[in-house]
Amino acid sequence: MNKNFDKKFDKSLGFAIHDVARLLRWSFDRQSQEIGLTRAQWSVLAHLHCGDGIQQKTLAQLMDIKPITLARHLDRLEVEAWIERRDDPDDRRAKRVYLNPKATSVIETLSRLGQKVRKQAMTGISAEEEEQFMQTLLRIRSNLCMNDAGEHNNQCSTEDDEQ
Template identity: 35%
Template sequence: MILDIGYRMSDNSRLLRRLFDERVRDLGLTAAQARLLLSLNRHPGENQAFHAERLEVEPITLTRIIDRMEEAGWVERKADPADRRARILHLTDKSRGTVEGLRQIVEAMFEEVLTGLDDGERRHLAGMLERIGANLAAAREVELVNG
């Protein structure tokens, strides 16, 4: 049963990411660009290294993504007052409107994904996912300490 849960979580994650990729393409964004915009909206004032970690990409990969997005007017970099080597990423006026469109896409997508679950089941699922996330974070901390 444990392996079955693991396979289901992994498959569902893959399918969800694929569905997201397909939906954001209509906005003229790659999935990585869309995820970066959503991350910038959710975590304003953070540097590139923070967002690379959140998006699970190498810093150099994120730098290339940001280069293209900055050139297109989607994001801007500003010096980090706490670290002269680091850059803080910011949304632009152009991208703020797009973020609202992304949020609507995500909300509609999850309404589809959660079809058939009532409010109580959704709250219960959210609670279980919160606990799973905490367990994963704790396991990762142990790996970082021991690794």
């Protein structure tokens, strides 16, 4: 990368967070290639692991992707028997998405891999520094989840307020 560019943006919060996120994704992707899931697919599985049986529309909102994009991911995951879609008993127009048992072991594998990448990223950082860093990031997220009028921003899920 251009050294002048690096120096100019080294102190930029947005660029630093973006670059760290990019490197975390790259490291995770590189180490998870043998599993045979794309990042988008494992993201779907991870979201379902936290909220199995969620409506397809809500899942798209949580993942910040278009419903048609999610539908394509779900089609592929369903063909490979990672997930299944069922009719919503409360809304006949909606579908709910569930993990299949096959997904449990891969989620555990991906979780261990995520812990490994996190450990690599936090090398040389004390537990206290890590805790302070996380608290700072959560405070920044909370600040950004409120609009100028002090109301909850619709870009944030309701869980953001509870953390």
